[in-house]
Amino acid sequence: MSIRPSTLAFEDVRVGDQLPELVVPLTRTTIIATAIASRDYQDVHHDPVLARERGSKDIFMNILSTNGLVGRFVTDWSGPGGVLTEVRIRLGVPNYADDTMTLTGSVSARDGAAGEDGRGEVEVTVRGTNSLGDHVTGTVVLRLPSKTAAPR
Amino acid sequence: MSAGTGGTERSGSTERAGSPDSTDSPDYEAALQAFAGVSGGPGHQAPDPVNVPMIRHWVEAMGDENPVYLDDDAAREAGFPGIVAPPTMLQAWIMRGLKVSREVEAARAAGAPSGDSPSDRVMALLDEGGYTSVVATNCDQRYLRPLVPGDRLSVESVIESVSPPKTTGLGVGRFLTNRLDFTDQHGELVATMRFRILKFRPRQPTGADDGTRTEPQEAVAPPAPEEAPGRPLRPRPALTQDNRFFFEGTRRGELLIQRCADCGTLRHPPRPACGACRSFAWDTVRSSGRGSVYSFVVNHHPQVPAFDYPLTVALVELEEGTRLVANVAGFAPGEMVIGAPVRASFEAFDDELTLPVFRPDGDGERHPDPDGHPDLDGHRVEPAPAQPRSE
16 A cells, blocks of 8 residues: 555544555565665575575565564554654564565554644554564554644 | 674574573673673764665665655655655664675685674673574664754664573573664764664574584564573463553553443453444543452462462452453462452563552551562562553
């Protein structure tokens, strides 16, 4: 899916709200392009022969890219004005090439009211699974603009 | 690991035979603990300032269509001063890149000794202790402000902690937590990152005879830390979309009750629809944690190794009106009665599982001072915080 065009208002979020699922095909192009975009040149992220030599079954996604996709998953839902303040992830099985990762999530907590910056804090719980199990589980904290507060 | 420095993930160490269950000496423990709080080594500056071309590579690779990363007008409309960098790109700015990766690889191939920074030395010391394999387990990033083109980051690392030996799904290991502090061109802290790895003794040593190396890699398998080596973990709750909030709340020390968003009726255990008005809309309220014992059972048999016996399981009626099943502690044997006032505390059974445990509430008539007696099994117990969580 693509990103929500205008930002979700803090008041419109409720604990338990589900985020739209994000399905990420783990093509070699994606694994390699994301590794290189994060300036990570370790061979296990781009060279299948060396990856197997080192005991992996194939090339696999690097951690920075997992962070990037978790961030994208949350801002796709929030819209452009969602400000991420924390991304806390726990790593599980690798994202090997030719697999698919599906990101799901829901709102796990919400501030009672917006702060002085005209934004309110929302916490989202995230899980990314592939055919081997959980690749990533974690929590993302973001600030969403309030309808009532003046600053946007 | 690929944290920051690039190319340092593989230690290339060889496996050593040895009992995975052997206990480390006090001297070894002390030598390890001496690294806690020590700078990991000299920091370094990002090779380039935050810039749009690198952002473009990143968002295209991630498939991220958020316009605030490339379009000034869209960024201003969304409340930013102009283009901002994707927050999760934090570490990319300080990666050293291919040139350094090649140099490190060449040095390793030539058999050069590894570096002498505290980070290098603590890793070498863990290798010496037989903790030769490594897996990344956690990465926690906190962003204090959005980064904008022109920002020039610097990073410094601190070795925060080295855990005692833990039995995990991968073998006995120690968690090593490093913190990276990111500052901008004015010396202001703009982000922090905690990166935790598990250095472990593999359960089934591989490559002992055939000369092959067991290469550490990122994210091999989810390690499962246990409270005490050899002791099984408590069963995990089956998390669903409906009940997840409850267990996430207990991890923060909050007892949450599901509430119908339309008619306000409270319900527990969590379920999708309101029994009073059939609405699917719900939110949560935080319980005071006070209540009374509605019913209870003391379980003696059969005994499951993850629990301590006799095991008192109570149906507690909260003062908000809902009831929940939970463990009770702090009552002397035989003193537990129906109607006893209790109050929730939160007990961390392992790194993942924190559950409410109810204890006597109020004064003297029952067990006067639970703190004066060992808990069920000596786990850390924290009283319920009096105030809502603040970030």
